[in-house]
Amino acid sequence: MEKLIELKNINKVFKSHKLISVKKDDFVAVDNVSLDIKKNTVFGLVGESGCGKTTLARSVMFLDPPTSGEILFDGKDIASLSGKELKLYRSRMQIVFQDPNSALNPKMSIYRCMKEGLVNRRYPKDKIDTRIKELLDLVGISSSYVNRYPHEFSGGQKQRIVIARALSMEPEFLVLDEPVSNLDVSIQAQIINLLLDLKDEFSLTYLFISHDLNLVSYLSDEVAVMYKGQVVETAETEKIMKGPLHPYTLKLFSSAPGKNSVELFEADESYREGLPEGYTYFPPEPDSSLQLIDIGEGHSIGCYALNG
Amino acid sequence: MGKLTGPMYGILRGNMEFLLFLFRRFLRLLLTILIISTIIFFVIRVIPGDPALVVAGIDASDEDIQAIRARLGTDVPVAVQYGRWLADIVRFDFGESMISGASVNKLIMERFPLTLTLAILGIVLGIIVAIPLGVLSAVHRWSFWDYFGMVYSQMGMAIPSFWLGMILLLVFAVKIPLFPLFGSDSLKNLILPAIALGFARAAVILRLTRAAMVEELSKEYIITARAKGLTNRMIRYKHALRNAMIAVVTVTGIQFGYMLGGAIIVEQVFSLPGLGRLFLYAIYQRDFPLIQGGVVFIAVIFSLVNFAVDIIYSLLNPKIRIS
Amino acid sequence: MPKKRADKRAVKRADSTLEIRDLNVSFIQGEKEANALRGISLSLKRSEVHSLVGESGSGKTVTSTCVMGLLPTPPARINAGEIILGDQDLLLLEEKDRREIRGKDIAMVFQEPARYLNPTLKVGDQITEMLILHLGMEKTEAVERALEILDLVGLKGGKRILDSYPHELSGGMKQRIMIAIAISCNPSFLIADEPTTALDVTLQLQILNLMLSLKNRLDMGILFISHDLRVVHDISDWISVIYAGRIVESASRETLFADPKHPYTKLLFESIPDADKRGKRLQTIPGKVPDAENIPGGCAFHPRCPIAEEICRTSQPETKNLGGNHTAACHFIGKQWKN
Numbered sequence: 001m002e003k004l005i006e007l008k009n010i011n012k013v014f015k016s017h018k019l020i021s022v023k024k025d026d027f028v029a030v031d032n033v034s035l036d037i038k039k040n041t042v043f044g045l046v047g048e049s050g051c052g053k054t055t056l057a058r059s060v061m062f063l064d065p066p067t068s069g070e071i072l073f074d075g076k077d078i079a080s081l082s083g084k085e086l087k088l089y090r091s092r093m094q095i096v097f098q099d100p101n102s103a104l105n106p107k108m109s110i111y112r113c114m115k116e117g118l119v120n121r122r123y124p125k126d127k128i129d130t131r132i133k134e135l136l137d138l139v140g141i142s143s144s145y146v147n148r149y150p151h152e153f154s155g156g157q158k159q160r161i162v163i164a165r166a167l168s169m170e171p172e173f174l175v176l177d178e179p180v181s182n183l184d185v186s187i188q189a190q191i192i193n194l195l196l197d198l199k200d201e202f203s204l205t206y207l208f209i210s211h212d213l214n215l216v217s218y219l220s221d222e223v224a225v226m227y228k229g230q231v232v233e234t235a236e237t238e239k240i241m242k243g244p245l246h247p248y249t250l251k252l253f254s255s256a257p258g259k260n261s262v263e264l265f266e267a268d269e270s271y272r273e274g275l276p277e278g279y280t281y282f283p284p285e286p287d288s289s290l291q292l293i294d295i296g297e298g299h300s301i302g303c304y305a306l307n308g
Numbered sequence: 309m310g311k312l313t314g315p316m317y318g319i320l321r322g323n324m325e326f327l328l329f330l331f332r333r334f335l336r337l338l339l340t341i342l343i344i345s346t347i348i349f350f351v352i353r354v355i356p357g358d359p360a361l362v363v364a365g366i367d368a369s370d371e372d373i374q375a376i377r378a379r380l381g382t383d384v385p386v387a388v389q390y391g392r393w394l395a396d397i398v399r400f401d402f403g404e405s406m407i408s409g410a411s412v413n414k415l416i417m418e419r420f421p422l423t424l425t426l427a428i429l430g431i432v433l434g435i436i437v438a439i440p441l442g443v444l445s446a447v448h449r450w451s452f453w454d455y456f457g458m459v460y461s462q463m464g465m466a467i468p469s470f471w472l473g474m475i476l477l478l479v480f481a482v483k484i485p486l487f488p489l490f491g492s493d494s495l496k497n498l499i500l501p502a503i504a505l506g507f508a509r510a511a512v513i514l515r516l517t518r519a520a521m522v523e524e525l526s527k528e529y530i531i532t533a534r535a536k537g538l539t540n541r542m543i544r545y546k547h548a549l550r551n552a553m554i555a556v557v558t559v560t561g562i563q564f565g566y567m568l569g570g571a572i573i574v575e576q577v578f579s580l581p582g583l584g585r586l587f588l589y590a591i592y593q594r595d596f597p598l599i600q601g602g603v604v605f606i607a608v609i610f611s612l613v614n615f616a617v618d619i620i621y622s623l624l625n626p627k628i629r630i631s
Numbered sequence: 632m633p634k635k636r637a638d639k640r641a642v643k644r645a646d647s648t649l650e651i652r653d654l655n656v657s658f659i660q661g662e663k664e665a666n667a668l669r670g671i672s673l674s675l676k677r678s679e680v681h682s683l684v685g686e687s688g689s690g691k692t693v694t695s696t697c698v699m700g701l702l703p704t705p706p707a708r709i710n711a712g713e714i715i716l717g718d719q720d721l722l723l724l725e726e727k728d729r730r731e732i733r734g735k736d737i738a739m740v741f742q743e744p745a746r747y748l749n750p751t752l753k754v755g756d757q758i759t760e761m762l763i764l765h766l767g768m769e770k771t772e773a774v775e776r777a778l779e780i781l782d783l784v785g786l787k788g789g790k791r792i793l794d795s796y797p798h799e800l801s802g803g804m805k806q807r808i809m810i811a812i813a814i815s816c817n818p819s820f821l822i823a824d825e826p827t828t829a830l831d832v833t834l835q836l837q838i839l840n841l842m843l844s845l846k847n848r849l850d851m852g853i854l855f856i857s858h859d860l861r862v863v864h865d866i867s868d869w870i871s872v873i874y875a876g877r878i879v880e881s882a883s884r885e886t887l888f889a890d891p892k893h894p895y896t897k898l899l900f901e902s903i904p905d906a907d908k909r910g911k912r913l914q915t916i917p918g919k920v921p922d923a924e925n926i927p928g929g930c931a932f933h934p935r936c937p938i939a940e941e942i943c944r945t946s947q948p949e950t951k952n953l954g955g956n957h958t959a960a961c962h963f964i965g966k967q968w969k970n
Contacts, residue, residue, distance in 0.1 A: 528747045532748065532749070536733065542760070626750070
């Protein structure tokens with residue numbers, strides 16, 4: 001399958017700014033991450049808070065350009081684009097955040113909020129109103145509500161509006177950063193179904209970020225597990241669900257609620273499931289660097305080479 | 309596991325950070341003083357007219373004026389004057405008054421104790437009134453005390469201190485002679501001026517105390533305190549007040565700073581020979597060295613008060629020590 | 632005085648159940664009345680985890696605050712009901728007696744430890760103040776006891792932890808402190824309101840395990856409030872599902888997950904995404920939870936229910952016992968439907 005997004009050795013380092021500070025170390029939020037996202041698939045990114053998944057997403061979107069590394073969108077290096085081209089590329093990728101409240105301006109009616117984006121990309125003026133109706137229709141919001149304000153909608157409806165606004169840019173790629181985490185169970189399912197329908201209808205590609213393993217394993221085609229800024233395991237979803245290998249993946253999977261076992265997996269130093277000869281899951285030296293090794297059929301695990 | 313982790317690390321780093329924090333604040337204090345003295349220096353140079361002419365008077369000869377310029381140090385280029393000015397400040401030497409010839413430092417130090425006493429009395433009176441009343445207003449909202457507090461703070465902000473001072477003198481020194489009308493040698497002389505000075509400040513502190521207390525009482529940790537079955541008294545005074553004080557201390561400190569620099573009118577009404585009066589006359593008489601020295605002195609005092617507030621603030625708020 | 636204070640510790644009632652009967656609570660705002668709880672009944676036994684699951688706005692937090700006696704009245708108004716602990720109805724007690732029970736007999740753990748701990752008080756003081764107040768301990772004795780409790784909740788570091796401020800601890804540690812505070816007086820019952828929602832999954836599991844082990848060790852009944860069916864599945868003995876201020880179904884964990892009877896419960900289970908449902912559309916429940924001001928007449932769930940008929944619009948279904956205390960409130964229990 002064709003790749004839409006290729007991330008090559010992405011690093012994002014936050015420098016410590018203070019002139020006088022004890023914390024001299026720079027903070028490495030994303031550490032040498034390489035991933036490919038195929039067209040019209042859902043790529044799930046799981047990890048706990050602070051693991052760098054949101055930072056990575058912001059880097060991909062060029063909201064916070066990475067410190068180093070390449071981002072290829074449809075084969076083109078985003079960093080090489082001029083301002084005007086970058087703007088064009090940016091509209092081809094959109095992001096939906098966890099909290100729709102902070103994404104919608106409370107003082108703007110839904111109509112104005114939708115119109116803003118369309119005007120920005122010079123959509124024909126006479127067609128804007130019909131387009132807004134179409135988009136709201138698509139996400140299941142009655143177009144008779146266009147003059148209402150965000151606070152008049154429920155959480156789920158607001159998230160639908162945010163999705164409609166993202167769609168108004170006619171993107172090919174959507175980053176979905178915990179888009180249903182704030183919603184009730186029964187509403188979550190509605191939004192997830194909607195996202196999957198839209199994906200099929202418009203051949204969209206998703207980067208789906210979540211801490212919810214069950215959710216990610218339900219809807220994504222491929223999964224990457226992030227831990228402390230690094231990808232420690234990535235594979236097709238079914239493969240990783242059936243046979244997780246990396247100790248952190250196992251720990252994460254064992255902690256997902258809803259199973260009868262309530263034991264947290266903790267690997268000891270002797271654990272080396274799935275490792276090729278000459279590698280280990282535990283850093284032999286404090287500064288050893290993690291490598292992502294392909295162990296076959298696109299299943300990669302993060303490990304360290306013994307002997308340098 | 310040799311690395312420091314968890315609370316151990318937090319505490320160690322906390323103390324280190326606290327020292328650094330103090331150091332940073334101290335640097336900021338020096339910077340503030342430098343900026344203020346620079347502004348003063350240039351503002352005074354920009355004012356039209358040559359101070360030497362003012363001192364010499366209209367009949368002075370050219371030689372006299374030259375001599376005065378030499379004495380004032382205005383006969384050299386501005387850059388040199390600025391350098392000398394900074395050097396003087398570092399040594400805390402503001403020269404001599406053009407009028408009396410006494411050293412500016414001596415003049416200030418003679419007057420400062422009175423103003424300081426007055427300000428301390430004022431702020432203490434203010435705190436005694438404002439904080440309990442503010443807490444009472446917040447805890448018993450829409451009660452008698454809350455309305456009383458509201459009326460008080462309205463009045464405190466509306467009534468000018470000179471008017472209040474005169475009324476106080478009229479009532480408590482003239483009609484009912486509880487306090488002396490003049491003089492500055494005993495504490496008794498300072499009570500009425502302190503009330504006049506503290507009245508408006510108390511209004512500000514009161515409003516802030518109430519607001520801070522109301523806010524703290526609505527926070528989640530208060531729910532925890534209630535769920536623990538604590539008494540109302542413990543919830544209010546052990547939990548809420550402690551947190552509310554963080555904001556109150558800051559504002560009280562700033563109010564105290566104002567009092568030190570802004571007692572001019574009250575000192576005038578009560579004929580107290582404090583700093584305010586000294587500076588007022590210095591301005592009347594275009595006594596430039598004294599004005600310069602006075603402004604820098606007040607700036608230093610103000611910065612020191614702020615510095616102290618920062619320290620108290622960080623002691624009350626354990627978070628600031630790390631962040 | 633010390634003698635009298637020490638006595639407080641001796642009179643520790645051995646209450647075996649906490650029972651909520653027919654609790655009906657409204658919130659009054661001007662002319663508007665929001666009927667938040669419309670007859671909630673549930674009973675909680677010691678050494679049992681009884682979970683109350685529901686979506687936001689269903690009334691689960693109102694229930695827990697009401698049991699704790701922390702509902703501000705007004706705006707809240709308790710229209711009817713009893714909360715029975717031992718032989719007394721808590722709703723009839725004076726505030727002073729109620730306070731004695733809070734923290735000592737019934738304690739509570741909240742969702743976000745970072746906000747529910749006092750930021751300017753050392754965690755040691757936050758634990759010992761209860762021991763001093765409720766159990767009449769001296770300060771030194773209270774510190775000793777606090778150290779034991781830290782051990783119980785799995786916090787190593789002893790005195791150093793007692794001397795730290797909440798912000799110096801990690802999220803998981805803070806939640807352990809919250810739990811330490813809650814269990815400090817050895818309460819018979821613990822109310823846990825979404826205690827792991829703000830935590831990462833690995834921490835969540837640790838906290839759930841901790842609560843389960845404490846429950847057994849201290850012979851404590853836990854009322855576990857949650858929106859997350861999967862978490863509830865892992866921790867509960869008994870589960871009640873709440874919808875629009877009423878319990879629509881209540882059963883043991885095994886029964887409820889194996890054989891849910893109420894259409895709302897069934898739909899909830901089917902709407903949860905997991906790997907087994909890959910490639911299939913998720914079941915959804917149309918519409919949203921009604922707000923307490925506009926609860927539909929009859930069965931409150933009827934506008935969203937796939938099997939609703941005329942009677943559901945007009946009459947509120949009785950809560951029926953389906954055997955083994957499995958109860959459900961629906962006119963058409965067991966009726967199937969096609970998606």
